[in-house]
Amino acid sequence: MGYLIAMAVLPLTTAITLSTRIGLPSAITRAALHDYLATPAHWPKIVLSSVAVRGEAVDAPLGVGGSVDEIFGLPPVLPLEVRWTCTASDRDRGLLIFESRSGLSGIAENCKMDFRINTSQDSTDLELKMSFDPVSPIALLATPVLMLDNALALKFFLPRAVRPSTLGTMDPIAGPLVAAARRLGLLPEAEGDGWRGEPSAWAEADSLTQRLSAFSQRRLGSLKQWLAERAAGEYDVAAVDARLEAAIAGSSVMLFSFTSCPFCKKAKALLTAKGAAFSVLELDEDADGAALRAQLGRRTGRTSVPSVWIGGEYVGGMNDGVPGLGPLDTAGLLAPRLKEVGAIA
Ligand SMILES: *[C@@H]1O[C@H](CO)[C@@H](O)[C@H](O)[C@H]1NC(C)=O
Numbered sequence: 001m002g003y004l005i006a007m008a009v010l011p012l013t014t015a016i017t018l019s020t021r022i023g024l025p026s027a028i029t030r031a032a033l034h035d036y037l038a039t040p041a042h043w044p045k046i047v048l049s050s051v052a053v054r055g056e057a058v059d060a061p062l063g064v065g066g067s068v069d070e071i072f073g074l075p076p077v078l079p080l081e082v083r084w085t086c087t088a089s090d091r092d093r094g095l096l097i098f099e100s101r102s103g104l105s106g107i108a109e110n111c112k113m114d115f116r117i118n119t120s121q122d123s124t125d126l127e128l129k130m131s132f133d134p135v136s137p138i139a140l141l142a143t144p145v146l147m148l149d150n151a152l153a154l155k156f157f158l159p160r161a162v163r164p165s166t167l168g169t170m171d172p173i174a175g176p177l178v179a180a181a182r183r184l185g186l187l188p189e190a191e192g193d194g195w196r197g198e199p200s201a202w203a204e205a206d207s208l209t210q211r212l213s214a215f216s217q218r219r220l221g222s223l224k225q226w227l228a229e230r231a232a233g234e235y236d237v238a239a240v241d242a243r244l245e246a247a248i249a250g251s252s253v254m255l256f257s258f259t260s261c262p263f264c265k266k267a268k269a270l271l272t273a274k275g276a277a278f279s280v281l282e283l284d285e286d287a288d289g290a291a292l293r294a295q296l297g298r299r300t301g302r303t304s305v306p307s308v309w310i311g312g313e314y315v316g317g318m319n320d321g322v323p324g325l326g327p328l329d330t331a332g333l334l335a336p337r338l339k340e341v342g343a344i345a
Pocket residue numbers: 021116117118125126127
């Protein structure tokens with residue numbers, strides 16, 4: 001009620017500023033948070049009222065001068081569109097501003113989103129100041145909704161979207177063991193290079209885990225396939241297979257990978273050391289990852305990652321397979337094969 005009275009007496013020319021602040025764990029760096037917020041494709045993921053973004057490069061951080069159209073509201077009932085232009089962006093200082101002079105036609109003008117990020121020893125702090133000049137009472141009516149929307153976006157969805165992945169927990173068997181070992185202090189939270197997946201040493205060609213992995217793939221392949229299919233549940237086989245086919249045919253070197261898998265890390269490092277161009281599909285970050293993995297198993301008889309394809313041909317995993325990326329390199333056959341398919345200039 002008080003709100004309605006305030007609305008009636010508040011002159012429409014008064015600019016409105018809504019401020020939302022949060023503190024995040026310091027493991028989330030200022031630059032990472034800045035890049036996350038500067039990437040328009042992330043907005044609909046964390047803002048309930050944001051339906052979609054349209055623009056030329058919405059999947060990467062927008063630079064100063066870059067524009068994007070954000071569609072929000074309740075389309076098709078009430079499609080609202082705002083063209084945002086990035087007017088300031090400094091990832092080192094934690095500054096990011098988007099402005100829209102024309103705003104929402106007939107509702108609000110001079111809309112602005114001003115993000116500031118500070119870092120201290122134990123937290124990364126973010127403040128969003130959203131401001132606009134209302135030109136219709138609708139803008140005033142929408143204000144409490146916007147406040148709630150901003151609070152939910154920053155306090156609930158954003159922390160979940162940017163938290164450093166607890167990668168050690170990705171693999172159903174190795175994950176819980178790694179997580180427990182970390183809690184007990186038997187394993188560091190991260191390795192020297194910042195790697196938080198399963199221990200890199202596991203991927204050594206002569207490690208116990210490598211032998212276990214090779215053994216389980218050889219002896220328990222059909223059990224692993226059954227597990228992979230259980231994990232995938234029901235899926236559209238034709239559609240998933242078409243995605244696999246497109247990925248394999250679309251890149252001279254294609255890696256199906258898990259972000260936490262040390263064998264995958266090693267395969268990427270080997271290809272990078274060869275100066276090869278390659279594509280990666282991280283199955284643990286893909287909505288259809290489990291289905292893709294099950295389908296890879298059906299195609300190749302192996303569900304393990306990485307699943308490496310060169311020139312459309314399956315060459316196995318890192319240390320084993322048919323023949324595996326490492327063995328291919330040891331035999332001196334990797335570089336010529338990469339040249340042949342144009343992955344090395
Ligand atoms: C960042 O630090 C400045 C200066 O100490 C302070 O005025 C501002 O409120 C801080 N912002 C956030 C988001 O913590």
